[in-house]
Amino acid sequence: MSNASPRCLASSRPVHRTAAARLPAVAGLCALVALTAVVARPAAAQPVPAPVAADQAFRLGDLPPVAANPITPAKAALGHALFFDPRLSGNGTVSCASCHNPSLGWSDGLKTGIGINGTVLSRATPTIVNVAYNTQFMWDGRSRSLEDQALGPMKAAEEMKTDFTSMMRMLSSIDGYRDLFEKAFPGEPIGEATVAKALAAFQRTVVSKDSRFDRWLDGDRTALTPQEWRGFQVFKDPAKGNCAVCHSGPNFTDNGYHNIGVAQAHGKEDPGRFAVRALPSMKGAFKTPTLRDVALTAPYFRDGSAASLMEVVEHYNRGGDDKSNLSRDVRPLNLGRQEMEDLVAFMHTLTGRQPIVALPQLPQSPRAPTASVARPSNPVSARN
Ligand code: HEC
Ligand code: HEC
Numbered sequence: 001m002s003n004a005s006p007r008c009l010a011s012s013r014p015v016h017r018t019a020a021a022r023l024p025a026v027a028g029l030c031a032l033v034a035l036t037a038v039v040a041r042p043a044a045a046q047p048v049p050a051p052v053a054a055d056q057a058f059r060l061g062d063l064p065p066v067a068a069n070p071i072t073p074a075k076a077a078l079g080h081a082l083f084f085d086p087r088l089s090g091n092g093t094v095s096c097a098s099c100h101n102p103s104l105g106w107s108d109g110l111k112t113g114i115g116i117n118g119t120v121l122s123r124a125t126p127t128i129v130n131v132a133y134n135t136q137f138m139w140d141g142r143s144r145s146l147e148d149q150a151l152g153p154m155k156a157a158e159e160m161k162t163d164f165t166s167m168m169r170m171l172s173s174i175d176g177y178r179d180l181f182e183k184a185f186p187g188e189p190i191g192e193a194t195v196a197k198a199l200a201a202f203q204r205t206v207v208s209k210d211s212r213f214d215r216w217l218d219g220d221r222t223a224l225t226p227q228e229w230r231g232f233q234v235f236k237d238p239a240k241g242n243c244a245v246c247h248s249g250p251n252f253t254d255n256g257y258h259n260i261g262v263a264q265a266h267g268k269e270d271p272g273r274f275a276v277r278a279l280p281s282m283k284g285a286f287k288t289p290t291l292r293d294v295a296l297t298a299p300y301f302r303d304g305s306a307a308s309l310m311e312v313v314e315h316y317n318r319g320g321d322d323k324s325n326l327s328r329d330v331r332p333l334n335l336g337r338q339e340m341e342d343l344v345a346f347m348h349t350l351t352g353r354q355p356i357v358a359l360p361q362l363p364q365s366p367r368a369p370t371a372s373v374a375r376p377s378n379p380v381s382a383r384n
Helices: 017-040 053-058 073-084 146-150 164-173 175-184 192-204 212-217 226-236 309-317 337-348
Strands: none
Touching: 053 212, 073 175, 073 192, 146 192, 164 175, 175 192, 212 226, 226 337, 309 337
C-alpha cells in the first residue's frame, strides 16, 4: 500500500483533502488498522491481487454458436441418450461414456483407452469438457468438427466396432428413439448425419465453468489463495513457467500442435500431427490439451505417462525428455520446489462446478420387455 492516495485502504474511509497535514498520522493509523485486519482474517480469505487486464483473455465467454448445428434442448436430449447407450457398439458393451466417463472428468482414469473386447488403445482418452470452445479435435487434429468426429469411434474396430446397418435398425425400431429423433430433427431421417449432430450438440453442453479461477477473474479476490495466485504468475511468466505461451485463451489451449518432448515408446513412436500434416516440425507434435478440470483427469499426456500434475511440472522443469524436434518453447525452467508446488496448486483452481449429468433412461424396444412388464407372479414358472 505504497500509493499516496489520501484514502485509507484498510478502513476505506475517505480522508478529507484539507487534512493533508495530518496525513502521516492517518497513514500510521491506517497501517495499524490494516495490520490488525490482516491478522484478524482467517488465512483462506486473504484477498490476493486483482487480475490485470491481460488475464481476461482466459475468461470463458458464451458458447460459440454453430450455425450448421445449433444446440436445441431436443438435440441435446437425444445426444445424451446416444452418448450413454452401449447398444450403439458392435457387441452392445461400449458407449461413448465408457471412455468419456462423467465421474472421471469425462475421461477414463487410464493411461490409454480400452475399447471393445478389451483392446488397449495407443492414446489417452481426452476429456470432452469444453470441447465446444475448441477448433481442433483429437490429439493429432484429424477431425475438423465434433460432427465430423462423432462417427469415428463407432467406425473404429478397436473402439466400438459399430455395425451401422444394425444400429440404424435398432434406433428405428424403438419408439422412444423415434420420438427423440422426430423432436430433435423434425422430418429428417434417422441416419449417420442426425446421430452425429445429436452427439455433437450434447457434447457442446458439457461445460466446465465457474471455477475458483473464473470467480477470481470476475473480481472475487478471495477465490484464490496466495499460493494459487503465485502459481498463476509462474504459469504466465515467460521467464518462469512459460506455460501460457501454449495453454492460452479461455480453454487454456492455443488449438495448436507442439512437441513437448514426451519420451517416445521405443519401436512404437507416435508421429502425432505429422500423420495429418507432413511438416518436419509436426513430428511428435500433439494438440495442446485444455487445462480446465485437469485435476480430475490423471494420468496425463497423450500416452498417460505422467501420473500426477507434479510429474507434468517436473517434465517441463527438466525441459522435456525426448529432445528430437522439441518445441523452442520447452527448455529447462529452473523452477524451485515452491514454484512447482504453486503451479500445481494453481491448476487445481481450474476445476469448474460440476454440472449434474443424470444417467439417461435409455429408450427400450417394445420387443424386449423389461422385467417389470408381464412378470409372472410365480418365479418358478418364469423359467418355463
Ligand atoms: C474406447 C474408448 C473410447 C470410446 C468408446 C470413445 N472415445 Fe472418444 N476418444 C477416445 C480417445 C483415445 C481419443 C483420442 C484419440 C486420438 O486423438 O487419436 C478420443 C477423442 C475424442 C474426442 C476429441 C476430444 C478432443 O479434445 O480432441 C471427442 C470429441 C470424442 N472422443 C467423443 C467421443 C464420442 C462422441 C464417442 C461415442 C460415439 C466416443 N468418443 C467414444 C476414446 C474413446
Ligand atoms: C510448447 C507448448 C507448451 C508449453 C510451453 C506447455 N505446454 Fe503443457 N502441453 C502442451 C502439449 C502439446 C501437451 C500434450 C503433449 C503430449 O501429450 O504429447 C501438453 C500437456 C500438458 C498437460 C497434460 C494435460 C492432459 O490432459 O494430459 C498439462 C497438465 C500441461 N501440459 C501443463 C503445462 C504447464 C504447467 C506448463 C508450464 C510449466 C506447460 N504445460 C507448458 C503444450 C505446451
